[in-house]
Amino acid sequence: MKKVFIYYSHTGNGDFVADILKEKEFEIRKIDTEKKVLPNPFFFKMIVGGFKATIGSAPKLSEFASNIEDFDEVYIGSPIWNARLATPTNTLLKELKLEGKKVTFVLYSGSGTSKGATKKISKLYPEARIINLKEPLKYKEEAANKLSF
Numbered sequence: 191m192k193k194v195f196i197y198y199s200h201t202g203n204g205d206f207v208a209d210i211l212k213e214k215e216f217e218i219r220k221i222d223t224e225k226k227v228l229p230n231p232f233f234f235k236m237i238v239g240g241f242k243a244t245i246g247s248a249p250k251l252s253e254f255a256s257n258i259e260d261f262d263e264v265y266i267g268s269p270i271w272n273a274r275l276a277t278p279t280n281t282l283l284k285e286l287k288l289e290g291k292k293v294t295f296v297l298y299s300g301s302g303t304s305k306g307a308t309k310k311i312s313k314l315y316p317e318a319r320i321i322n323l324k325e326p327l328k329y330k331e332e333a334a335n336k337l338s339f
């Protein structure tokens with residue numbers, strides 16, 4: 191079974207997840223945006239990121255390998271912004287052909303919950319599995335346990 195983890199990370203929690211999955215023989219692909227999507231000051235970051243996630247913004251991504259034909263299982267990693275998927279993940283989902291794939295979403299957040307994202311995923315991909323992680327960089331053991339398959 192060939193597996194790929196395609197993910198976005200703004201502050202490194204997704205990278206920690208990628209390190210765990212790399213050990214499990216996943217191919218790892220990190221996405222980024224062409225232009226910066228979040229301002230630096232914390233307050234503005236939360237306002238701008240939260241607003242853009244709420245309206246479902248989908249910023250242009252830098253070039254990445256979107257071909258997933260060779261994989262049986264696709265894991266998608268996303269931070270949670272204002273309870274929703276981070277905006278680069280919205281673009282990623284538009285660009286991937288996930289039909290016929292076994293899909294798992296690995297969502298990382300401050301709270302370990304992802305209400306809006308879960309709703310969207312359940313609607314678009316009813317078969318997909320969702321793993322919610324609370325700040326993997328801070329709660330490393332808990333994250334590793336939830337990814338022990």
Ligand SMILES: Cc1cc2nc3c(=O)[nH]c(=O)nc-3n(C[C@H](O)[C@H](O)[C@H](O)COP(=O)(O)O)c2cc1C
Nearest residue numbers: 199200201202203204239269270272273299300301
């Ligand atoms: C713009 C923005 C909005 C966020 N909104 C939420 C939220 O609604 N709920 C939550 O639990 N965490 C929220 N967070 C925290 C991140 O989801 C969390 O720190 C996550 O682990 C970051 O992943 P990363 O380091 O891979 O970017 C937010 C972070 C940012 C930058």
